[in-house]
Amino acid sequence: MGKTVFMPIILDEQNAVSITELLNSIKSDGINWSLKTNCKLDNILIRGISSLSSASFYDVSFFINNKYRKDLLSSNAGVVIVHENLYTEQINRDLKKIKCFIVSDNPYLLYSKIATWFDKIKSSGNDNLSYIDSSSHISPTADIAEGVRIGPFCVIGSNVKIGEGSIIEASSIISSGSIIGKNCKLFPRVTLYKDVLIGDNNILHTGVVLGADGFGYAIDKRNSNVSWSKIPQLGSVIIGNNVEIGANTTVDRGSLDNTLIENGVKIDNQVMIGHNVSIGEHTAIAACVGIAGSTFIGKRCTIGGAAMISGHLHISDDVHISGGTTIISNIIKSGKYTGIYPFSRHIEWQRNAPVISHLANLRRKIKFS
Amino acid sequence: MGKTVFMPIILDEQNAVSITELLNSIKSDGINWSLKTNCKLDNILIRGISSLSSASFYDVSFFINNKYRKDLLSSNAGVVIVHENLYTEQINRDLKKIKCFIVSDNPYLLYSKIATWFDKIKSSGNDNLSYIDSSSHISPTADIAEGVRIGPFCVIGSNVKIGEGSIIEASSIISSGSIIGKNCKLFPRVTLYKDVLIGDNNILHTGVVLGADGFGYAIDKRNSNVSWSKIPQLGSVIIGNNVEIGANTTVDRGSLDNTLIENGVKIDNQVMIGHNVSIGEHTAIAACVGIAGSTFIGKRCTIGGAAMISGHLHISDDVHISGGTTIISNIIKSGKYTGIYPFSRHIEWQRNAPVISHLANLRRKIKFS
Amino acid sequence: MGKTVFMPIILDEQNAVSITELLNSIKSDGINWSLKTNCKLDNILIRGISSLSSASFYDVSFFINNKYRKDLLSSNAGVVIVHENLYTEQINRDLKKIKCFIVSDNPYLLYSKIATWFDKIKSSGNDNLSYIDSSSHISPTADIAEGVRIGPFCVIGSNVKIGEGSIIEASSIISSGSIIGKNCKLFPRVTLYKDVLIGDNNILHTGVVLGADGFGYAIDKRNSNVSWSKIPQLGSVIIGNNVEIGANTTVDRGSLDNTLIENGVKIDNQVMIGHNVSIGEHTAIAACVGIAGSTFIGKRCTIGGAAMISGHLHISDDVHISGGTTIISNIIKSGKYTGIYPFSRHIEWQRNAPVISHLANLRRKIKFS
DSSP states (O other): OOTTOOOOOSSOGGGOEEHHHHHHHSOOTTOOEEEEESSOGGGOEEOEEOOTTTOOTTEEEEEOOGGGHHHHHHOOOSEEEEETTTOOHHHHHHOTTOOEEEEESSHHHHHHHHHHHHHHHHHTTSOOOOSBOTTSEEOTTOEEOTTOEEOTTOEEOTTOEEOTTOEEOTTOEEOTTOEEOTTOEEOTTOEEOTTOEEOSSOEEOTTOEEEEOOOOEEEEEETTEEEEEEOOOOOOEEEOSSOEEOTTOEEEOOSSSOEEEOTTOEEOTTOEEOTTOEEOTTOEEOTTOEEOTTOEEOTTOEEOTTOEEOSSOEEOTTEEEOTTOEEOSOBOSOEEEEOOOOOEEHHHHHHHHHHHTTHHHHHHHHHHO | OOTTOOOOOSSOGGGOEEHHHHHHHSOOTTOOEEEEESSOGGGOEEOEEOOTTTOOTTEEEEEOOGGGHHHHHHOOOSEEEEETTTOOHHHHHHOTTOOEEEEESSHHHHHHHHHHHHHHHHHTTSOOOOSBOTTSEEOTTOEEOTTOEEOTTOEEOTTOEEOTTOEEOTTOEEOTTOEEOTTOEEOTTOEEOTTOEEOSSOEEOTTOEEEEOOOOEEEEEETTEEEEEEOOOOOOEEEOSSOEEOTTOEEEOOSSSOEEEOTTOEEOTTOEEOTTOEEOTTOEEOTTOEEOTTOEEOTTOEEOTTOEEOSSOEEOTTEEEOTTOEEOSOBOSOEEEEOOOOOEEHHHHHHHGGGGGGHHHHHHHHHHO | OOTTOOOOOSSOGGGOEEHHHHHHHSOOTTOOEEEEESSOGGGOEEOEEOOTTTOOTTEEEEEOOGGGHHHHHHOOOSEEEEETTTOOHHHHHHOTTOOEEEEESSHHHHHHHHHHHHHHHHHTTSOOOOSBOTTSEEOTTOEEOTTOEEOTTOEEOTTOEEOTTOEEOTTOEEOTTOEEOTTOEEOTTOEEOTTOEEOSSOEEOTTOEEEEOOOOEEEEEETTEEEEEEOOOOOOEEEOSSOEEOTTOEEEOOSSSOEEEOTTOEEOTTOEEOTTOEEOTTOEEOTTOEEOTTOEEOTTOEEOTTOEEOSSOEEOTTEEEOTTOEEOSOBOSOEEEEOOOOOEEHHHHHHHHHHHTTHHHHHHHHHHO
16 A cells, blocks of 8 residues: 555646746745756756655655655656755766756745645645535624635624635634634634634634633632632633644633734644643644643744643743653743653663662762762 | 733623622632721722733732732732732732732632632623524434523434533534433533433533543454454443533543543543543543543542553542653552653753663662672 | 443343354354353353443453452353463352353453444444435535435535445535545544545544644744745545544644555544654554654554654554653664653652753763762
């Protein structure tokens, strides 16, 4: 399986574009690049984009990670975008199959621009929503801008506002008082609880839940009984512009103030963001991360998959947390932080792990020796 | 962003209540509190509830964590509930802006009661469900009590019972044979598989899945082939009263016996509870926790976010597990348990972590030195 | 609670089967087993299957884990399947209540076969879907095989294909171009994004999302501004046959190539599989696992709950990763791998954990001593 399934070439033969046409069609301002080729540029025809190992003669591909050198050597790609640090004239000489290299200081960004160009062509054939589906329940007090498209089985509550160009796919629920900006895309089955505010150009994937109650209870001990008294969550969730939130991610509403996600934040699948958390601009959060209540996270941070961050902490700007790391105190200085127990063969772990429980004693012995 | 968004004052001017009216309206039995003020009590008018930093002159706020002392000092709140241990006459003298302190032995519980009072007022204006939506599919054999409200696009299977006062919001699916008690609230898109039993006064948030198949397979090795033979999950899920379950949390059905969640248990978002787990009364489980199959957890435990508990374990009553901790053996004694690899700057982690793999050897050297 | 709730006996008195009838009805080829009893086989009547502690005189139960010895000793089960290593003649003599032991080299597999037999009987009474519900929206270009059943409020996009015998339960969304093989069962509220391919005999549980966008952005630094440029995810998800995927699990589509899940893979709840991951045949993945992008996992692996695997790694065949372990480098050799910080009483953790940050120094001291 797998090996035999290739992505289709996206353009058919008569619609192939030359590499120069392609590069002129994309917005590459701010990216430095140059072409290295022995061919006439008009003869380098492109019909798709592909990984090194799957690429055909008519595909653009990219090489930015030395781990994939083997794939480069055996690749059938016609054109390869390559990082200037990985490119040498040697490569050009050795890899005769590859008609052309595009050497760049930001090959990944260049690739993203080319992929976006192909994605638009590919998507143009889809059965896109073109209207508001009559099966959906839309409150008469909802304010839906011109051109908004709403799929089947949606529920749009009272006083909801949805801005121009936004698309709400099937089975989404936008509860009363929520506001969605312009040009947002909600994939099927997104849920907004009441009074959630999201800005423009946001992408929310299936299963996203914004504004569920934060986890707040006051302990009630009386006559030796213990129980939990629910604290109503009176705040909401406010999300800026250009934010993307992955499948089955949840962002809880604030208890009194709001949970805030600022412009340009990118959040992967199955992330959990607790009540009253604040996340600064352009921070990126990988899958399975949990951020407990009232924690403040600065701008331009990256948080690796499955990292867990305790509540009531302050994480400064430009902090990079490795995947799998548990953060239990403030981080004041920018930089990279890690805390992962190194894995080993189980039998070695069985020998070494119990020593952890005696480290303080061991240290004392050493100090006195 | 964020900073400029304040929660609205909830009562308008003519509906403001005096602090005495407010305190008389809530059920504060069992909580000790006293008022410290130089003002006439009838002149202390309240219109809302807010955090220290967002509060206005007409808001009640609370101060229970010394971390937020700075917020207290700059707060515009009219009234502040404060823990008796944090209150001194000094505070009263210094903070002249604050008209009144409510000094209590359980300020958080008192706050929860006041917040509940405001929540009821705030919610009364919502477009609440008032009937069974005609778009929902309800089996003729379902037994729906008087006054039950069901939102659009729900599916209610055969022989389902739903008790008085329960609310099932949009797009929820209650499969055949399931029973829901009285006064439950299911937010949109909750799914109960067949034969799930839940008691009274439960709150289930969006994306909750109760009763999906537990993860059970018997290995089938034959002629050097290995495959997995699915074990049907013949048990179910039984949930008591006063339980709250957070968004996108899943509780699997038992393989033979049932998965049990007892009265008063509180579960946050994205928690996973495996088949045949049993969770005792008033245990609270924070987000992203996983509890593997057949583990028994006692009463009044707290489990911190992203803690992971192996299968077939026995955790006693009154055990408190720190967030991020992995539990792989029974816990017999009550108390607090932790096991988190301490994070550090990445460069330090790179130096220290590899030593873990040699700890047993190091210990031997020390013992013989 | 709990203790008083027993599973019903599945067959009523007149439909009880003898143990020989039962064993003849199931497919137990490849499993060695023998009966140990002093009773006449025709007199051993069976009406259900149950755990040791809940079993009645008419139930089959099983004993495969010495942890549950106490349950065996007090069990009321009529028949107990037992592993040949745990069975002695002594047991037969001592446990007179138990009419019959079935001694086997694979008792768990035998139990799974018997449980399946009972499950079929139990399920036959359910209100099963028998047609395509008229409330669902089905594209005129969708190709739905004979006998396919589709529940209410589903959305089936253009050019979708669904094979014979497949069941799509309520509120599922199958986006345009997706293909579902034969005899698949989709529980309610499964979502397939466009162009997802799944084979035959697959089971997908509620909340599963296949084919959401992978988490891919190119960093765009310009004039000291940093932002993220979305990389379109042009690949898809391809799933083989006999795969089961648990509730609220997400599998992202590939960026250029496809994300691949091969035949016989079993995946539990709330697992996150990143873009371009490849998972080999008959690998089993427990709940809350995260696998980051482009990682390759071999055949017949087992991955314990909440294990986290970094991106771009290669994990060989027959690797077994313990729950809670973080994998950050390739694993070349088969075998068992673990990396869990051992938990302890909090007060001990507070003493020992800080030493971790000085391990490199400690080692140096010891070497020089």
